[in-house]
Amino acid sequence: xxxxxxxxxxxxxxxxxxxxxxxxxxxxxxxxxxxxxxxxxxxxxxxxxxxxxxxxxxxxxxxxxxxxxxxxxxxxxxxxxxxxxxxxxxxxxxxxxxxxxxxxxxxxxxxxxxxxxxxxxxxxxxxxxxxxxx
Numbered sequence: 001x002x003x004x005x006x007x008x009x010x011x012x013x014x015x016x017x018x019x020x021x022x023x024x025x026x027x028x029x030x031x032x033x034x035x036x037x038x039x040x041x042x043x044x045x046x047x048x049x050x051x052x053x054x055x056x057x058x059x060x061x062x063x064x065x066x067x068x069x070x071x072x073x074x075x076x077x078x079x080x081x082x083x084x085x086x087x088x089x090x091x092x093x094x095x096x097x098x099x100x101x102x103x104x105x106x107x108x109x110x111x112x113x114x115x116x117x118x119x120x121x122x123x124x125x126x127x128x129x130x131x132x133x134x
Contacts, residue, residue: 014038042077049091050075052118060112068099091122
């Protein structure tokens with residue numbers, strides 16, 4: 001599966017993304033001269049972790065029939081530069097779980113959060129290649 005991003009220059013930096021089945025948008029913030037009409041790329045990255053975590057936990061909660069009334073996942077990031085000049089991107093994830101759960105069940109949910117596929121990708125080794133289309 002591939003994701004296509006198409007810049008709509010008539011609307012500043014507003015970009016339409018599609019996977020062929022769904023469409024969504026991204027933009028840059030006002031400080032970069034945009035209308036801030038959609039999440040920026042960093043927010044989309046952070047939201048991928050939040051969504052994957054929530055969905056992974058929901059599947060586990062269903063399978064184990066845990067007494068969870070509500071689940072909310074918050075993700076925020078901090079960017080900095082290391083001494084080597086490389087960008088450091090630190091993600092902080094908070095799980096808000098309401099329900100009648102034991103301490104062991106809560107701890108297990110935190111462990112399961114680390115098993116979501118996006119978490120595994122982001123903590124693994126990533127390589128990116130770029131090619132010009134003809």
